[in-house]
Amino acid sequence: MAHTNAPASPWHTGQSAIDDPMSPYFLHHADNPGLTLVSQALTGDNYTSCNRAMRIALSVKNKLGFIDGSIEKPSNTGSNLLNYLTRNNNIVVSWILNSVSKEISASILFAESAAEIWQDLKERFQQSNGPRVFQLKRDLINLRQEQDSVSVYFTKLKTLWEELTSFRPMCNCGKCTCEGVKKLDEYFHMDYTMAFLMGLNDSLAQVRSQILLIDPIPPINRVFSLIVQEERQRTLGSQRA
Structure with missing residues (x-):
């Protein structure tokens, strides 16, 4: 995960990060990798509508920070918070993979972060x-x-x-x-x-x-x-x- 200039996350302790529903690290029991957030998969030409639908869905899940780079990688690599960040990032990556066509999915499968995938899709499919x-x-x-x-x-x-x-x-x-x-x-x-x-x-x-x-x-x-x-x-x- 890349470092950003965003302010540090207020969720300093691992336990508060996963237990507080207001934390971006909190995962509901229904938040599983097989979840499909949008009804229409991204094929390329429909980028604008799919982007909008995904942002709404991720906002409801309190996960926008994982695609816009506003959540920093913890400085302490041994902290529980890093594990929670990695877990949430992989969940969001799975949701994105479930929301694109098979052809597009194959081209982003090996990206490390949800933010990296999000930027890649934007650069490829967002028309001027x-x-x-x-x-x-x-x-x-x-x-x-x-x-x-x-x-x-x-x-x-x-x-x-x-x-x-x-x-x-x-x-x-x-x-x-x-x-x-x-x-x-x-x-x-x-x-x-x-x-x-x-x-x-x-x-x-x-x-x-x-x-x-x-x-x-x-x-x-x-x-x-x-x-x-x-x-x-x-x-x-x-x-x-």
Whole structure:
């Protein structure tokens, strides 16, 4: 395991490290090497979504420190803490191996640390922002409902939009007091709604026009609900006929 410049771990004693549920060294009885943390394995093209899913899962397990290098190797190589670190590292490595395709798994099998594997996958599969943003925007422009139900079409749109959102700069300083940030956020969500409405089939043009007349435009979930209601009414009407 490589040394980092991160502050030393607060879990100095071996016993407290493994017994305290708040410690990154704590392992629940269900935390075994065969555990699969994400439903979709990394194949390469889906790096962004898999990375996000894995980070969420590892955060729940309190193991993010083993992939971002924030947990230091104990200076005392004979301490119990080193054993606990090695054990946890190997558990996280196993979880990563279970979350990638067989081909990718073979290429990272002999890496020593979870952080090393994580960085390797990032360097290999993370696309630079420009090409990926271009691809997402192109897919959004070309996305149409066609033979899909409104729910299926919306799910496809939402998947593209949320990944695109992950590239969007966000203000997290907590010091912004003007209305500018709020207005930008509202405009961004209006774009989301417009993208959804634009891809709908022409058979829903009437309800789409009615929604566009509402000022301000309702939130995307409300618009989705209105469109789904119209779709259901049409389905019921055709069944009665």
